[in-house]
Amino acid sequence: MQDYNPILNVDSYKTSHYLQYPEGTQYVSSYIESRGGQFKEGVFFGLQAFIKQYLTKPITAADIDEAEELCTVHGVPFNREGWEYILREHNGYLPIEIQAVPEGTVVPVQNVLAQVINTDPVCFWLTSYVETALLRAVWYPTTVATQSREAKKIIQRYLEETADSLAGLPFKLHDFGARGTSSQETAALGGLAHLVNFQGTDTIAALTAGRRYYNAPMAGFSIPAAEHSTMTSWGREHEADAYGNMLTQFAGEGRLVAVVSDSYDLWSAIENIWGGELKEKVENNGGTLVIRPDSGDPVDVVTQTIERLMRIFGARINDKGYRVLPDFIRVIQGDGISLHTIEGILAAMKARKQSADNVAFGMGGELLQKVNRDTMKFAMKASAVRVNGLWRDVYKDPITDIGKRSKKGRLALIRHGDGQYRTVREQDLGDRENLLKAVYRNGQLLIEQNLETVRELAAVPVTDEPLAKAG
Template identity: 70%
Template sequence: MKTNIILNVDSYKTSHYKQYPDETTYVSSYIESRGGEYAETVFFGLQAFIKDYLCTPVTRDDIEEAASLLSAHGVPFNRDGWEYIVSQHHGKLPIEIRSVAEGLVVPTHNVLLQICNTDPNCAWLTSYMETALLRAIWYPTTVATVSRECKKVIQQYLQTTADDLSGLPFKLHDFGARGASSEETAALGGAAHLVNFQGTDTLSGILAAKRFYGEAMAGFSIPAAEHSTITCWGRARERDAYENMLNQFAQPGMTVAVVSDSYDLWHAIDNIWGDELRDKVIQSGGTLVIRPDSGDPVEVVCKTIQRLMNRFGYRVNGKGYRVLPDFIRVIQGDGVSLTMIEKILSALKHANISADNIAFGMGAELLQKVNRDTLKFAMKASATRVKAIWQDVYKDPVTDPGKRSKRGRLALIRDPAGTYQTIRLENLGTRTDLLETVYRNGDLMKTISFAQIRANATTENRHVFGDAA
């Protein structure tokens, strides 16, 4: 369903076209993270927003719909301004958006995106875009950032307790689709997670990566049981339910996950998996992943792995940590957060157990328990052109210095030491501005592939866009 961009806005924005000084011809605004829970951000989501919302011209039908609704709503409507865009620009928005490359890891307090009108008669349009544009940036960028912070922690423990990092791409699985507020939320958040990992059960995220970034298959999953498919067999036939999972899915080269705490997890491990079905698990040629789903995550995970080692044995890797046989692993999908991942991996290390044994599934903590204040995202006007003269625009509230905004037209550079700096555009000189034009006057000017976004997020020293659109 087509979205009317005129109505993708906060109500009060509709009155702002009457509030600028006379002879204001240009307004330049920027988006940044003003700090928050993490020290750096993974920029993501702009191309998806541009393709989905900004490449479709505004029509006279859009104007009529907006005029009718906003009049009944009790707020002004800039009919002349929107009619001008339709008649003079064929409905294409006369704005330019410059941004860092998606996937780039940028410390907070730096400009990530800058937007300015390109037609002097449309100075009001820049800030009108704030509602839709800021929302399009803060959410997927925050999810990509949270996911990457989890990756950093997991990687640290793998480097300490495992022989290699080969399993890292699948150590955090996205379980968040059902906990997201909408399908679009799941799509954007799910794709953001896949910037860092390749495991997901959020199909919407895979579709978003394909639709907006051209990635044929961004993530993978495996057959897995849920409580209903186990408990439908009845408690007396719990063994049969597990055996059926092995019969159906445990084949050479295949992995299957089975939730095992519907009744008594310790009985399931000691007597069913570790006794009655032990030989079948070993001889299947596949990998069985046991999923505990209740109790204190730290205690349950440690105890689960210990009991599996008692039944199936273990080896000691090159780092001196214990590892289950390759045919059996554990995934924790209940109560998982960045903090909990750290606690679990720390406890395992203390017990001389390698992080290789465990993977994590994260749901609402990944896709839903974030908000604009997680990274304190804001879009602010920083410069206007009035009577042919550019002048600084800023806020500097005495009651909250943290909300002080930047001044002037901006550029982002990286100095020889590798440090990012936001500077005034007039001070750029011969240095490279990392903000590049991605959208101008209705057209997507540069495209970036999902593979390149992943490379940018992994290799921080690179700043690369794809080919011109």
């Protein structure tokens, strides 16, 4: 049995659909869009990874045999003739064309993002057959990249209001989500989607995905950091020794080290260990100690932690009039972080005249796992078919839910001079540029992007002109 069989990367009911189209069907054209949901715009991402991993490898006779045996026992039809045709006439490569916007493009919801059509009229059934795999390949990384970018917009806004520079922005949201995902592949794709917007991660699977799929030699970075087991293994009476060892092992010129400090009593750790027994070592560590409070109400704990550290180690007033800890000490909050709590923490800090420079965030399951296809209402729908040489519109318009009304015809995406995107029928394109470009055809990746290009397209515009010059 093969490790991966592309014929079986499908919902059961799809196997019977080749018998359900009108006689004379030659081409089926389908599109992918976000129909709405939580966000107003989305960052398109992940298609290239799917193409490289799955669509550039041909099916085999063994795949066909396995799929037929499974489907027969499962109780559904199997199109053996169709798959043998693909193996014989197309050397096992799927005869479809996929058009898409460049990855990293930020497109308002309810616009076409990708479009698929079969390239061989004999394989008219194939367009919708690949929906299961293709839609999943797109909705998940696009949703994670979008949520990560929304967090970046929040953090950037508070930096613009309370900090002198945006220099630290790429490392303000760190991916803590690997252990909270459903699979290694989920961690890899979601983790890499986050790295479209930031450069901090502890999800190593995302780094390998960056190398494999987007020509990124090193997509993200991390630092030495403590966990509760390494701190509590010293025993409560030796908590100060555990912390001191972290500085001995990892501190130094230009280096950062993060230490979780709530194993027993966070406030005592701040007041009596970091600000007492180890105060001189902290001040002279040569780099930056990042204290991680890891329990309690995030808004209250973060603001209190910063306030106590400022009382002990001092603070400077930046050009915006907000207080900043000395460079040798910072805070990272990695518990209970979501878009809502990021906004709440930064708003509370601003009210206390604490600069957003003082804090970074770690986001785990909320970033990589607490999303689903309905977060952005993703769908792939047929919009046109050619039957006996004539094209006809295909659409759904359920009277019980107008939000599920689908688009008609072969589609194109344009951008007006004012920057606004609009989905139009391909036949109405005229001399306007179609932003959907063919990226895959008949087993070949036609356009390849690297991660840096994706990042440039997804960048959040700077809104504070003076800060933009300073940063």
